[in-house]
Amino acid sequence: MTADSDALWDDLVSTALVGTAKRPVPGVDPATALGAAAVAVAREDAAEHLLDLAALALVHRRAGRRPGTGAQAPARCADDPRPPVSDRARGRLRILLGSGMGERRTAVAELLPEWLAEARARGCRAPEAELPALLDAARTHSELRSDVAVLAGPRGRWLARLNPDWSWAARIAAADPGGADPGGPDIWQHGLFGERLGHLAGLREHDADAARHLLEATWRSEPAEDRAQFLAALRTGLSAADEEFLEAALDDRGKAVRAGAAALLSALPGSAFAARMADRARACLRPDGPNAVAVEPPEVCDEAMRRDGIAAQSPTGREERAWWLGEIVAATPLGVWTAVFGEPPADILRRRLPRRWAEDVRDGWARAAVTQHNAEWARAQAGRGAPTRLLSVLPDDERARHVAAHVREHGLSEAFQLLAGCPAVWPRPLGRSVVDALTRASRESAYPWSFSGVTGLAARSLDPALAAEVERLAKTSGEDGYWGRAFAELAATLRERAAMRAEFDM
Amino acid sequence: MLERWTADRVLALAPDAASQKAGSRLAAPGPWTGLGAGEMPPQDREDEGGTTAKSGVWGLCKGSGDQAYRTAVDLDGPAWSCTCPSRKLPCKHALGLLLLWSAGSVPEDPAAVPDWAEAWLTGRQDQAQPRPERRPAGPADPAAARRRAEQRAARVADGVDTLGRWLADQVRHGMAGADRAGYPPFETMAAKMVDAQAKGLADRLRTAGTRPGSGDGWPERLLEDYAVLWLMLRAHDRMDRLDGPLAAALRTRIGWHVDSAELLQRAADQGTAVRDHWTVLGSRDSDEDKLTVREIWLRGEQSGRTALVRAIGSPGQAPALALPVGERLEADLVFHDAAAPLRAHLAERHGPPEPAGEPAGCDAESAALAYAEALHGEPWLDTWPVVLADVVAVPDALGWRIVGIGGGSGSEGPGGFWLPVDRSRAREDALWRLAAMSGGAGMTVFGEYGARGFAPVTGWHEGRAIPL
Numbered sequence: 008m009t010a011d012s013d014a015l016w017d018d019l020v021s022t023a024l025v026g027t028a029k030r031p032v033p034g035v036d037p038a039t040a041l042g043a044a045a046v047a048v049a050r051e052d053a054a055e056h057l058l059d060l061a062a063l064a065l066v067h068r069r070a071g072r073r074p075g076t077g078a079q080a081p082a083r084c085a086d087d088p089r090p091p092v093s094d095r096a097r098g099r100l101r102i103l104l105g106s107g108m109g110e111r112r113t114a115v116a117e118l119l120p121e122w123l124a125e126a127r128a129r130g131c132r133a134p135e136a137e138l139p140a141l142l143d144a145a146r147t148h149s150e151l152r153s154d155v156a157v158l159a160g161p162r163g164r165w166l167a168r169l170n171p172d173w174s175w176a177a178r179i180a181a182a183d184p185g186g187a188d189p190g191g192p193d194i195w196q197h198g199l200f201g202e203r204l205g206h207l208a209g210l211r212e213h214d215a216d217a218a219r220h221l222l223e224a225t226w227r228s229e230p231a232e233d234r235a236q237f238l239a240a241l242r243t244g245l246s247a248a249d250e251e252f253l254e255a256a257l258d259d260r261g262k263a264v265r266a267g268a269a270a271l272l273s274a275l276p277g278s279a280f281a282a283r284m285a286d287r288a289r290a291c292l293r294p295d296g297p298n299a300v301a302v303e304p305p306e307v308c309d310e311a312m313r314r315d316g317i318a319a320q321s322p323t324g325r326e327e328r329a330w331w332l333g334e335i336v337a338a339t340p341l342g343v344w345t346a347v348f349g350e351p352p353a354d355i356l357r358r359r360l361p362r363r364w365a366e367d368v369r370d371g372w373a374r375a376a377v378t379q380h381n382a383e384w385a386r387a388q389a390g391r392g393a394p395t396r397l398l399s400v401l402p403d404d405e406r407a408r409h410v411a412a413h414v415r416e417h418g419l420s421e422a423f424q425l426l427a428g429c430p431a432v433w434p435r436p437l438g439r440s441v442v443d444a445l446t447r448a449s450r451e452s453a454y455p456w457s458f459s460g461v462t463g464l465a466a467r468s469l470d471p472a473l474a475a476e477v478e479r480l481a482k483t484s485g486e487d488g489y490w491g492r493a494f495a496e497l498a499a500t501l502r503e504r505a506a507m508r509a510e511f512d513m
Numbered sequence: 514m515l516e517r518w519t520a521d522r523v524l525a526l527a528p529d530a531a532s533q534k535a536g537s538r539l540a541a542p543g544p545w546t547g548l549g550a551g552e553m554p555p556q557d558r559e560d561e562g563g564t565t566a567k568s569g570v571w572g573l574c575k576g577s578g579d580q581a582y583r584t585a586v587d588l589d590g591p592a593w594s595c596t597c598p599s600r601k602l603p604c605k606h607a608l609g610l611l612l613l614w615s616a617g618s619v620p621e622d623p624a625a626v627p628d629w630a631e632a633w634l635t636g637r638q639d640q641a642q643p644r645p646e647r648r649p650a651g652p653a654d655p656a657a658a659r660r661r662a663e664q665r666a667a668r669v670a671d672g673v674d675t676l677g678r679w680l681a682d683q684v685r686h687g688m689a690g691a692d693r694a695g696y697p698p699f700e701t702m703a704a705k706m707v708d709a710q711a712k713g714l715a716d717r718l719r720t721a722g723t724r725p726g727s728g729d730g731w732p733e734r735l736l737e738d739y740a741v742l743w744l745m746l747r748a749h750d751r752m753d754r755l756d757g758p759l760a761a762a763l764r765t766r767i768g769w770h771v772d773s774a775e776l777l778q779r780a781a782d783q784g785t786a787v788r789d790h791w792t793v794l795g796s797r798d799s800d801e802d803k804l805t806v807r808e809i810w811l812r813g814e815q816s817g818r819t820a821l822v823r824a825i826g827s828p829g830q831a832p833a834l835a836l837p838v839g840e841r842l843e844a845d846l847v848f849h850d851a852a853a854p855l856r857a858h859l860a861e862r863h864g865p866p867e868p869a870g871e872p873a874g875c876d877a878e879s880a881a882l883a884y885a886e887a888l889h890g891e892p893w894l895d896t897w898p899v900v901l902a903d904v905v906a907v908p909d910a911l912g913w914r915i916v917g918i919g920g921g922s923g924s925e926g927p928g929g930f931w932l933p934v935d936r937s938r939a940r941e942d943a944l945w946r947l948a949a950m951s952g953g954a955g956m957t958v959f960g961e962y963g964a965r966g967f968a969p970v971t972g973w974h975e976g977r978a979i980p981l
Contacts, residue, residue, distance in 0.1 A: 016733075023739075024732045026687030048747075054685035061740040062747070066892040069964050070885040074877035078916040078931035081907050083953035091975075095616060098520040102533050116534075135952065136972075136979045139945035162952050169908050169948065474543070499543065506541040513616060 011039050012067040019061050027053040035060065041067055084165030089132040095510035096126065097134045104140040117467050117500075118507060119144065123154035124431055125508055133158035138166055142173040149175075174201030195221055200233060208240045215244035219252055231261030238267045245271060250278045257314050269316025269338065274378050276340035283315060288339035291332055292368065294348055299359040302368065304332035329367045336371025341381050344372075352387040373397050395424045403430045411437040419444045423460045426468070433468045441465055442473060446480060449490035462493055466500040471508070474501035515550060515568050515588065515621060516865065521837070523611040525796070525980075526591065528601050528805070528831035532608060539574065539609025542618060546581065548572040550614055551623025553634055567637065570614045571630035574606045584610050585630045587637045589865075591835075594633050602830040665710055669767065670749075672709025676702065676718075677746045680739055688732055692725045712768040717742055737964070741893050748893075761850035762891050771849050773858055786845040786860055789813035791820070792869045793836045794900065794959040795970035796980060807832040810898050810959065810970070811846070811857075812872055819898050820846050820857040834859065838971055839978025841869035853890030855898070871957050871973045874902030877917050877930035880962045896938075896963030903955030906947040906969070912936070913944050915967045918955030935961075938968035943981035950974040 018033035032053050035042040041063060048059045092100070103116040126133065133141055138159055145155040156163060156176055167176035194206045211218035222237055229237065238256060241249055249271070256268035257280075272280035287305065295301035305312070308319045308331050316338070321330035341352070348355045360368055369388075376384035377396055385400035389409050398406045410425045419441070429437060441461070448458055469477075481494035527533045539545075550570040568588040573581035574597075582597040584606040593607040603611075613619050626634075679702055683691065691698070699722025706715035721738035724731045748755065748763050755763065765771060780786045791811040798807050805826035812819050824832035836842065845860040875883070880899040887897040903918045913934035934944065938961065950956060950972050960969040972979050 020733050020736050023684040023736050024688050026689075027685050029687065052681065054681040057684050058680060058739060058743040059747070061736055062744040065737055065740040066744070066888060070888045073881055074917075074930040074932050075914070076930055078907070078914060078929045080916055080918050080929055081905060081953045095520050098524060099537065102524070102530075102537050105530055105534075135950045135974060136946045138949040139942060162949065165952060166945075166949050170945070478543070499538065499541075502541040502543040503538050510616070 011036075012041055012064045012071070015041065015060070016064045016068060019057060019064060023057060023061070027057050032057045032060065081169075082165075085161040087132045087160045087162055089130055089160065092126055092129075092131045092134060093511055093513050095513040096122070096507075097137075099507055099510055100134060100137055104137060104144065117463070118504060120151060120154070120431060121467065121504060122507060123151060123158060125511060127154050127157055129511060131158070131511075132160050133163070135162060138163055142167060142170075142176055146172055146175060152176075168202075171199070171201065174199070174205065177202055177205040195225075200236075204236060204240060207237060208243065211240060211243045215246060216248060218244075219249060223252060231259075231264060234259065234261055235263035235267050238264055238271070241271060242274075245274060247275060247277055250275055250280075254279060257316070265314075266316050270378070273316075273338035273340075273375075274380075276342055276379070280315060281340045283311070284335060284339045285343045287312070287335045288343055289347060291335060292344070292347065294358075298357075300355075300361075300368070302332070302361050302364040304328040304364060304367075305335070325367075329364060332364060333367035333371045336368055337374040337378070339371075339375065341372070341375050341379055341384050352384045356387050376400055395428055398425065398428055404434065406430075407434045407437045411440040414440045414444050419448065419458060419461050423464070426461060426464050429468070431468060432470060435470065438465075438469045438473055441469070442476065442480075445494075449480070449484050449494075456489075459493075462497055466497050469497075469501060471501045471505035474498050474505060477501060515552060517617065518588075518611065518615045519837075520612060520615050523608060523615050525837065526603055526611070526831055526835050527608055528603070528826065528829060532601055532603075532605055535605035536608025537612060539605055540612035540616065542613070544575040545610075545613065546573045546575075547627060548610075548613065548619045549623075549625050549627075549630075550619045550621050551626065553623060553626070553631065567634055569626070569630065569634045570610055570619060571627065572610050572613075572619070574609065582606050583629055585633050586611055587634055590637065592637060600829050665769075668709050669711050672706050672711045672714065673746050673749050673767075675705060675709070676711075676714060676742065680743055680746075683739065684736075688725075688735055691735060692731070695725070696722045698722075706768075710768055713766050714742065714745065714768065741895075744893050756852065758850050758854070759852040759891065762852050765849065765851070765856070766891075766893060771856075776849065776858060777847055777860055780847040780860065786847045787813060787816055787818065787857075788843070788845050788863070789816045789818075790841050790843050790869075791846065792841040792872050793838050793866070793978075794819070794872060794898065796836065796838050797970050798832075803828050805830075805832055807834065809834065809836050811836075812900070813846075814841070818848075819855065820848065821855045821898065822846075822857055822859050837866050838980050839869060839973070840866040842866040851891065853887040853894060853897075871976065871978075872900050872959070874900040874957045874959075876902065877904070877915070877932050880932065880967070884962050894963070895965075896935075896961035896968070898959070899962045899967075900957060900959045901932075901967070902957050904958055905951040905953060905955060906934070906944050906958075907931075908944070908948065913939070915958070915969070932962065933966035935963065935965035935968040937965060940981075943969060946979070946981050947972050950979060 015033060015035060022030050022032060035045045037043060037046050044063055045060055048063070050056045050059060091097070100122055103119045103122055105116065133155070141151075141155045141159060142163065145151040152175060159166070159176065163176055167173035194202050198206065207218055207222060210221065219241065222241075226234065238253075241253075253268045253272050253275075256264055257272075259265050259268065269280070272278050273284065275281060291303055291305065293301050293303075305328065308317055308327070312331070312335075313319060317331060317334045320327065325333075344355055345351065348358075356372075372384065373388055373396075375381070376388060377400055380400055382400050382402070382405075385397045386405070389397050389401065398409060401409065407429050410422065410429055413425055414422050414437075422441075422444075426433075426441070433441070442465075445458065445462070445465070477494055477498040481491050481498055484490040484494055524533050524536075527536060542548075548570075549572070551568070553567045553569065569585055570588065571583075571585040574584055575581050576597060582595055584593075584595045584597075584604075586593050586603075586607055593603040595604050595606045597604050597606055599605065610619075699718050703715040703718040703722070706712070706718060717738060721735055721742070724735040724738065727734060745763065745766060748759075749767065752760050752763065791813050794810040794812050796807060796809045798805050800806070805828075807824045807826065809822045809824070810819060811822065822834065824834035826832035842865065843863040845863075846857045847860050848854040849856040849858075880901060883899050884894075884897040887894050901915065901917075904915050905918055907914050907916050913936070914931045915934060916931045917929040947958065947969055951974075957973040958969050959971040960967050962968075969981050972981055
């Protein structure tokens, strides 16, 4: 019906583009309705005539446009039997996401993580309309992903498949029970990289061997950078059964693949890799009397060492022998040391180390404790000025106790990293020690801005029940001073968090 | 008992997202004292035979200084009063107070109303009373008014003439030149139209000026704007031969203001106001010259008519009119004269908004037909509001589409009707929200359909209206 006007319209556009001074205005068949109308408004001037025709054709086209046909309706997402959150909680989420008024989303609201954790703990599903904003937020803030993926449920996975930006959600989808990826082996054969990685990671959760077999089947045809990422997905459910595959990957063409394989093997204490590292380690460290360690780093980085993932040169320019030593200690199963020294970790750590190598050895032990998730070694090293990442190996409660002790003893000046590594809502003793330390700092009139990082963390992590106490602090510190205002601000956030939690029950 | 508002309804009053955030931060009991709410009894007045009851909420909010701010809200307006220095309306204190009240954290006790709150609320009562019969005496000097109107008409006619010659020159020398010359010539011509008191033509020219830089297919979009302008110019030439409603619609489109007082008076005299239960289909704010323009679409239950009510907010202030999307209210609406009547004024309300069901929607074919019929009335219309039933928003390789789910299910048959999405009016995040709500199942969606496709404004999900 609009074919006439479509052709005419295209002619008019190209004529108007060049100009009626250079090209004649297209004619219209007067037998058509459009042509008859055109005759009625015919004008002398070519440019005016073109505009007349354009106006006619435009309205003709607009009025005659019909919907397209033959669109495929998308597959429906699976039902989510979980209850929705309350209206109040939904409204709060919308504000936290800043999505109500067309505002650009930049920073994540500081209370968003707590809202998510609360909704998850209550077994609710996320409000459907907010899923896109949630998936976006978790895309750039990966610490939110676990909560968002669970809250989003089957609808979130359904949605994530429509938008490549959200492939992370498809990837961790299978971590959610009942969220088995319906794509199946088809996805592995034909999917995009993100989908394939997601499928592999998901399968690995349920059936580690099947996931490895899947990867082995196509391993040789994968590009090197993809191989490295697929390999890294094997950290989930890692076991001795993976050793043979990983051992072979040590000879891979890709450097990142080799390094990744070595890192995974170092977390398998019973592997041949571990045995080779243990041999090297035993040559490096041995008891020197009851109170010291004798250290003898390797003289060269031979081919076998390089195959096991030890780079010939330190990326940061550390002296070669010290670097090799540190790498060996970090990749050696920690059980080797209790056997070599015949004593528990705490006693080994108490031994003196030659100053030249001490830092490398201690750093290696700390890294080993983290990669091997060895709480006993982490515990023995924690609080000795050891890196804070060691605490990540410890159970939450224990970690919080360590940090609380640190804060009581040393105050808050070095505590930011430690506090940031603690669980979202600080247990009572930890909150107590932070509030006390802030009180001390305010009484000593310390420079307040050096504590702004900690007060920010405290606003998110303190138990809201402490609000009244912090309000009293605000009053006693003088409401106009910086500390007074900082405490008042802190108290307001705690009150807001308490209100936010209560909204879930409204 | 006062009927409490939902938090959504409170938040919709906020002038911006920052106010929403600040307001919800104050929605905790901490900083508040002296909270109360209640219905003020009608006051007996001998002269006007008494006033109606008024409902309000009040409280003292601790600010940064020593003194607490006095915050009060008149729920019937709604209207706000706060002693804080903020220029935003409503301020965060008023929003926080309303949120607290909507959460049930404010005791209802009209007897305990403090003097300052009572004084303000009853002062409002007087204002809310209909003024004594105000018979407009008409313009002070009818002859001068007629002269002014003639002068304006002449100025517009000159503007129309100038623009007509300019448009013809554009296509005579080729639109390719517009690409090279850029925006300035459009702005120059738009300024001339503003001088000629033809703001509608100026706005369209400014839009046209953005086309040459708008990527592939720009000549077609530019010619569309020229064609619409030309259509209005030629219609203006024959203004005296057009039907009254069409001429009126054209005048508004070109830039004549509708005098709302006169409009309401005329409706009162002729009884043309439409009383109905109006469902609030959607509300959308946009920025226009630093002002916030709020468009609210309504549909009458009995009349079946769709109306568009506009409200303007000065910088930093929410437009005074806010209606809860998805609810309905009984009210008198006065439509502007038009060949395809849509714009209207909210005259008198008969009661507060109340919950309403999902509006009935149509399919894609009927939406296209509705737009075609509107074009039959006013050929320069770009869009027409429609409620679609049983549709989903689908992203695919060719862009977003609104696909009908109803009718034949499965992959057999002709497949669903679909409408393209007007990306110049539909934000990406709104489309994703729509897709997320549907989950692939058909839903009711309100939006505007027109020359460039459909632009969603509101979606209904699990019986609730969700603004997009």
